[in-house]
Amino acid sequence: MRELTMSLPLKLLLLASVLSASTSSWAAIALDRTRAIFPGNEKSISLTVTNENKQKPYLAQAWLEDKDGKKISSPFMVTPPVQRVEPGKKSMVRINALPDTASLPQDRESVYWFSVREVPPKSDRANVLQVALQTRIKLFYRPAAIMPERFTRWDDQLILHRVSGGFRIENPTPYYMTVISISGAAKKIDHDFKPVMIPPKSSATVKTISTSTPYVTTINDFGGKPTLEYRCSGDICKSILPASKA
Incomplete structure (x- = not known):
């Protein structure tokens, strides 16, 4: 019987291919939208996160970044920054406006990034590769002065x-x-x-x-x-x- 051997680069390539093909099936924490609008006349908005894993609880870690990808704590605040979501259950993440929103341009939108990362429970098996997946969507701050009627298109x-x-x-x-x-x-x-x-x-x-x-x-x-x-x-x-x- 001959033993099949592979070089390290080939092994890494195969591993990357497997991870790429399997990532979607591993995702547990999901958001209820692909982008978020923060109306300037609101004090907060809520997003729903769902643990699509029916057997295990996951932690959901959430934060905001500016348009350049730098983490921020103002002019918006995310609560809670970390929470446990039970198997098959939903929970809420709230984005709150801070007083600094008054300094944002009021004649046009501002854009940010909202991210939520799932943290899987520790495996009870040895030598198991665990992947923490992250979802990232755009958050648009839309001042009250330019709020359109619902379903308006531009x-x-x-x-x-x-x-x-x-x-x-x-x-x-x-x-x-x-x-x-x-x-x-x-x-x-x-x-x-x-x-x-x-x-x-x-x-x-x-x-x-x-x-x-x-x-x-x-x-x-x-x-x-x-x-x-x-x-x-x-x-x-x-x-x-x-x-x-x-």
Whole structure:
């Protein structure tokens, strides 16, 4: 009988592949949304965390970071920072506004990151690899002065400017806009497109196809992915009626 041997790099590659393929099935702590909006006229918001493991309790550790990924304790505070979630149960994490929110811009959104990390119980078996998974979502602070009516959309206000190799996307709104695709057909997502988040009253240049009728797909407040058709006149493209509804 011959013994199969593997080099260390190959072993590490195989381990990475197994971890990548199995991560989703190991996830225990889950959030109830993919992004969060903090209205400027509220003192706090609550997010639901669920322990999807039916046999074991997990700890849920939560915190906030600024847009650059640095942990913060103001102008918002997360409570509780750590909690135990029983098997198959739900719990709440609260994000509270502190007085420093008054110093944030009141004519446009501010963006932060909310993270929750699951801490598994200690294994009763030896030599077991345990992975602590982390979920990270965007938290948008939306001042009271720019709070829209529910289900209002503003992706139709984007303006595309033709440039060499793609478009410069102008965002004249007071809201962050995330564009995940620009394609040449209503029901086609360009999976090679690199998603971009455009700050309020700003612009970003993207590489994409050259077309006179671009279809722009964004992410809305509810995690939906509405697509709008744009028409170009010269080097400027503006939206027309929605190609699909959120």
